[in-house]
Amino acid sequence: MADVIDVPLRDAEAEAAARSRQATLTKPAGALGRLEELACWVASVQGTCPPRAFGRIRAVIFAGDHGVAAAGVSAYPPEVTGQMVANFLAGGAAVNVLARQVVATVRVVDLAVDAELPAEISGFKVRRSSGHIDHEDALTPAQTEAAFAAGRSIADEEVDGGADLLIPGDMGIGNTTPCAVLVAALTDREAAALTGRGTGIDDAGWMRKVAVVRDALRRARRVAPDPMALLACAGGADLAAMTGFLVQAALRRTPVLLDGVVSATCAVLADSLAPGASQWWLAGSRSTEPAQQAALERLGLTPILDLGLRLGEGTGGLLAVPVLAAAVGTLAEMATFADAGVTDRA
């Protein structure tokens, strides 16, 4: 089992300064509710008070296919993964629209799509698809290490390129199935409790999916204490890479807005490998997938938004960006009682 990775702490001094500043602003103390906490959190990750508006927000989509898709666990056929990657590159997907609205940019990385995709997004490709996790490993140990290292390199590239807020997105038909397995193994739950409807499967599809999750979980429970072994057993290259990305973002003191069930799953793995990494993350949106809720509970994270999303791609993270911007803006720009000549409470 891998050594524990040390994670830096957030800046407690900047956070305390932010709390003090909140109390001077022209509003009743606490009247902005969760915005006030969020602003203090941003001050602590940036290490400065008042916090700065985010200048380079990046959604990074980890794309990969999953062998279990052949078992009929999704409402869509596996070729949609590669087709949607092309849609991301053309700017036509939901993630592209939401990114434009918050002046974020989108990067797609092909870790394991079961198709030949353009070279500029396939530099980190580990393999095509993954093993059928109900009866075989998703990845070899070497593939798992390679994908994890790829994710760390991608985070380094982003931070070196100036990213000051990262949003991990996912694309992969079938990917909620390994997530259900991984979270069930990590939180000791039953298959049926964490198996969701994914892209919108019917009852028969859900029963097939539960059977696959149950079989894979039987294999996965044996290696549950070891996150890298778990990723090899029941994950995939896209998930291993996103896990490495989350670990490295925390090491680089770069805040992350988590998205749906895939990023929440990888976040539990990353926080196991690098305890305390979760202090660098917020949960953007609640997903309808039960495994997301279980994963976020484990991490102690409460989603900022709850709008019934179940799309992935990074959309649930991007949607929360304006709330974070509002939090930062109010703390940074509001007048104080003294400056505005407003009488504070006695």
Place this chain on the structure above:
Amino acid sequence: MADVIDVPLRDAEAEAAARSRQATLTKPAGALGRLEELACWVASVQGTCPPRAFGRIRAVIFAGDHGVAAAGVSAYPPEVTGQMVANFLAGGAAVNVLARQVVATVRVVDLAVDAELPAEISGFKVRRSSGHIDHEDALTPAQTEAAFAAGRSIADEEVDGGADLLIPGDMGIGNTTPCAVLVAALTDREAAALTGRGTGIDDAGWMRKVAVVRDALRRARRVAPDPMALLACAGGADLAAMTGFLVQAALRRTPVLLDGVVSATCAVLADSLAPGASQWWLAGSRSTEPAQQAALERLGLTPILDLGLRLGEGTGGLLAVPVLAAAVGTLAEMATFADAGVTDRA
């Protein structure tokens, strides 16, 4: 009692076209959750599909003092109302920061502030402050009519000026007290159940406030079936004006994002005067004030955000603007399965 005011219907054809369009976009059906409903709602209020991005968003703050503030129902002294109006005009309040972030503009109207304020915002002023509603009427019937008519004129000015999304805001120390009374009268609840902490009063302040609400409610229950009489008995000029504003916005087919407890209270009154007006409104943010929840339940509206706000000013409405923009953007800009060459489900 006033005649019922007829309200136009939203455009069912545009809404149906929006629902059909949602099904063609490159995402699993329903995967954007509430965004999909919101986009269809915008199509129906704009009468066009795909809907347009909002081009002129206006937060209109109705400012007024309340006689009951003298009873110690707020954590802040009454002079803060006028001071905060000056802060709005200087651009230093939370509402100003949030408006800038969503490219909205802020208008402040003095209906009943207990101070001499600049002439450019006092053209609709009805009086200074209001009666002590625990033992006397807030307004005369003539003042109530004048304030209501002022609100209608303000809505007309905004719509004629090109506003395509309106957000009613409030400023008035003590104003959550009349709201608790009005909503309790309208929904037949008890004083203690709908009395909140407002700006953050302590237990002793809350007990004083409950006593005031209970006394005012005894007077208000007698006139509860008549919204205009209720506003005169236990409202205020700011509340009567906001009620007129909401009625007129619906008549002018202009969508409204409601804010906190004050706008929810006025919305119940406005929907009583103009049944069906609520179809033109969304609730932006859940407030911690119990009267807001009771009012929104009566209207059948579920807030888009739930972030523990209790500020008013329009902040809870403005915070929801990016979610609405995301809804509109995805419906208007996403690629279809056919255009993107993505395989749809069987």
